[in-house]
Amino acid sequence: MGIFDESKQKRKQLIKNRNILQTTYIPDQLPHRENEIRNIVEIITPSLYKNKPSNILVTGKTGTGKTAVLNYIGKELKKEDPKEENCSFIYVNCEIVDNPYGILFNISNQIIIDQNRIPPTGWSLDRVYDTMISYIDKENKVFIIVLDEIDRILQKNGDDIFYFLTTMNEILKQSKISIIGVTNNAKFTELLSTKIKSRLGEEKVIFSPYNAEQLQNILRGRAELAFDTEIIGDGVISRCAAISAQDSGDARKALDLLRVSAEIAERNGDTSVTEAHVIAARNKIEIDAVIEVIRTITVQSKIVLRSIIELHEKKDIITTGNVYSIYKENCDILSANLLKEKRVADLISELDMLGIIHARVKSFGRNGRTREIELNINKDIIDFVKKDELFEPLQKHKSKKQTTLWKEQEDNKKV
Ligand SMILES: Nc1ncnc2c1ncn2[C@@H]1O[C@H](COP(=O)(O)OP(=O)(O)OP(=O)(O)O)[C@@H](O)[C@H]1O
Structure with missing residues (x-):
């Protein structure tokens, strides 16, 4: 029997079209975004007559449909001007390309498709700017350039690129x-600096978070395409929508919850998706998110966290002082650098800020103040931390110590 056979036999294929539930999928219908679509369309319609529309700043919390709406508008604009004679719509995701050179390279690649393109590296930024201006001007039309996740550029590279892009029209003669x-x-x-702020935000469109009812409609639309009708049990959509609306009104999270619920049902060999799968999916997503955070913390923070877990498992009161004692022992076993107590206290505060622990200041009268710490992660996550290969020497050391302890207890009994 092959290693996949058992899993293949058990598994039921419940999702008819997996692609529909991916967050990269652009739906043809975007319920509850009609006003935002209308606003943006009204602003950019002049481009169809080769007139420059105002710049727009689109803001809204994550998962509120900003990218979906803009991609949808881009597709519709292309239908209006299929040969792109009057206007072109260019989309750049600044999470992927976050430096000025990369952005201009990416834009130019979407305009020029011959060997005169800007190379991916190697030119001075001034040369890139000049070439870009000549590319654009030759086309004699309007370019609508969407910079999605625009804040990523600012974080890493400042706002010079915005200055260049928003003042480009003063140099362009035709386009x-x-x-x-x-x-x-x-x-x-x-x-942003005041000048750029007013140029970039000539018009503003704000996307508000979805409420539970709106999320239900969005999920229902996607579920109709992704599943056969009998697959989704009563209450599944409303439960997914209620959980996500309470969290943040994020449609991406709601879709993820529905997808993971269906995947859990498939793995269990169940024939439909039920509310119990939704609850299991929520737990899984929460655990995965915390694990993702723990993966990114430093080795020293992991040793501190491991020390807190040890105290938690011994059911000891956890204070900054006794965390430091265990931390010292653990650094010794792991041959890790030993940080000063003050630094470890900072790492404890960071773990607190990440929500992995709760630390409360406690006063002990004349004996001063300390922090009492509680772990805020469940058993699955504790096991994940303990299984980190970083802690292998610790595991071996502790089980050796335990064996010696048992042996001593046995010997004492014999005596
Ligand atoms: N009104 C809607 N109808 C159908 N699907 C939607 C709607 N709004 C959002 N979605 C879906 O939710 C997911 C997240 O949407 P999108 O990526 O557009 O959010 P966003 O606001 O750009 O988020 P972020 O700020 O994190 O980039 C996508 O799969 C998108 O198709």
């Missing part, structure tokens, strides 16, 4: 460009 910046950072504009 025009219009920028649509998209961000989920509500404070983005506060980080």
Whole structure:
């Protein structure tokens, strides 16, 4: 029997079209975004007559449909002007390309398809700017350039590129460009210089989080395409929508919850998706998210966390002081650098900020103050931390110590 056979036999194929549930899928219908679509369309319609639309800043929390709406509008614009004689729609994801050179290279690649393209590296930025201007001007039309996740550029490279792009129209003779910046950072504009702020945000469109009812409609639309009707049990959609609305009104999370619920049902060999699968999916997603955070913390923070777990398992009171004692022992066994107590206290605060632990300041009268710590992760996550290969020497050392202890107890009994 092959290693896949058992899993293949048990598994039921419940998702008819997996692609529909992926967050990269662009639906043809975007319920509850009609107003935002209308607003943006009204602003950019002049481009169809070769007139420059205002720049737009689109803001809204994550998963509120900003990218989906803009891609949808891009597709519809292409239908209006299929040969792109008057306007072209260019989309750049600044999470992937976050430096000025990369952005201009990416834009130019979508305009010029011959060997005169800007090379991926090697030119000075001034040469890239000049070449880009000549490319654009030759086309004699309007370019709508969407910079999605625009805040990523600012974080890493400042706002020079925005200055260049928003002042380009002053140099262009025939073509025009219009920028649509998209961000989920509500404070983005506060980080821009006044000049750029007013240029980029000539028009503003805000996407608000979805409520439970809206999420239900969105999920229902996607579920109709992804599943056969009898697969989704009563209450599944409303449960997914209620959980996600309570969390953040994020459609991506709601879709993930539905997809993971169906995947759990498939793995269990069940014939439909039920509310119990949704609860299991929520737990799994929560655990995965915390594990993802723990993966990114430093080795020293992991040793501190491991020390807290040890105290938690011994049911000891956990204070900054006794965490430090165990941490010292663990650093010794792991041959890791030993940090000062103050630094370890900072790492404890960081774990607190990440929500992995809760630390409360406790006063002990004249004996001063300390922090009492509680673990805020469940058994699955504790096991994940303990199984980190970093802690292998610790595991071996502790089980050797335990064996010696048992042996001593046995010997004492014999005596
Ligand atoms: N009104 C809607 N109808 C159908 N699907 C939607 C709707 N709004 C969002 N979605 C879906 O939710 C997911 C997340 O949407 P999208 O990526 O557009 O969010 P976003 O606001 O750009 O998020 P982020 O700021 O994190 O990039 C996508 O799969 C998208 O298709």
